[in-house]
Amino acid sequence: MKEEIYTIPVMDGFKEDCECPFCAMRRTLEDKTIDYVLSPAYMEEDVRGETNDKGFCHEHMQRLYAEGNALGLALMLHSHMKAQHETVQKLLSQSTSGKRGLFSKKQADVSPLEANRRHFTESCYVCHRVDEIFDRYISAFFMLWKKGGEFRDLVTGSQGFCLNHFMQIYEAAAQHLSADAAKEFRDQIAALEMENLKRVEDDLEWFTLKFDYRYKDKPWKNAKDALPRSILKINGQFVDRSPKK
Numbered sequence: 001m002k003e004e005i006y007t008i009p010v011m012d013g014f015k016e017d018c019e020c021p022f023c024a025m026r027r028t029l030e031d032k033t034i035d036y037v038l039s040p041a042y043m044e045e046d047v048r049g050e051t052n053d054k055g056f057c058h059e060h061m062q063r064l065y066a067e068g069n070a071l072g073l074a075l076m077l078h079s080h081m082k083a084q085h086e087t088v089q090k091l092l093s094q095s096t097s098g099k100r101g102l103f104s105k106k107q108a109d110v111s112p113l114e115a116n117r118r119h120f121t122e123s124c125y126v127c128h129r130v131d132e133i134f135d136r137y138i139s140a141f142f143m144l145w146k147k148g149g150e151f152r153d154l155v156t157g158s159q160g161f162c163l164n165h166f167m168q169i170y171e172a173a174a175q176h177l178s179a180d181a182a183k184e185f186r187d188q189i190a191a192l193e194m195e196n197l198k199r200v201e202d203d204l205e206w207f208t209l210k211f212d213y214r215y216k217d218k219p220w221k222n223a224k225d226a227l228p229r230s231i232l233k234i235n236g237q238f239v240d241r242s243p244k245k
């Protein structure tokens with residue numbers, strides 16, 4: 001089955017000690033995609049065609065720059081810039097020739113130039129690739145869950161999920177499992193999530209109490225890193241660790 005190749009990253013995600021295994025998988029996937037864009041493999045025509053067309057969102061352009069691979073980034077940007085230059089040039093000449101004017105009625109009053117601007121500013125090669133592969137991780141996750149055994153123990157013994165991914169897999173169960181199996185799955189992960197939300201909330205509360213002089217000499221318990229863990233739980237964001245290598 002196609003999903004087989006995605007079972008390893010899914011298992012790895014669940015082996016990480018963190019507040020959301022799916023966020024861990026996404027972070028690794030994002031790091032690998034960034035490395036890929038800057039690698040010599042990137043110069044292959046089909047990949048270049050896609051990055052030329054989609055470009056990058058602000059966050060990922062920042063990440064690409066921060067990698068410090070000046071030549072890799074410059075080669076990719078040069079290709080991207082030339083392609084966009086040509087596209088805009090072509091759209092400008094169409095608009096001045098009057099054949100398909102800047103106010104063409106064809107696309108709900110959006111001119112071809114505006115349509116290009118929207119596509120250009122809203123698309124990102126890295127976001128797109130990560131989203132696409134992450135969907136396959138979700139399928140692989142349910143495939144592993146159906147098999148039962150060690151993987152189920154990993155899931156039920158985990159620290160739960162960030163809220164976004166909890167709701168995502170809760171909903172997705174209906175597409176991947178039979179009605180009975182989906183109910184069993186939902187009951188188990190809902191109990192797991194509620195218990196772990198309470199754990200993080202308690203840690204965060206204890207963290208706030210430690211600012212009170214009456215609690216100054218009390219032990220930290222598990223609250224020292226409660227802030228970054230709470231951010232991951234509620235926002236699905238790693239703020240305390242640099243990108244994984």
Ligand SMILES: [Zn+2]
Binds near residue numbers: 021022162164
């Ligand atoms: Zn998550």
Ligand SMILES: [Zn+2]
Binds near residue numbers: 056
């Ligand atoms: Zn992006």
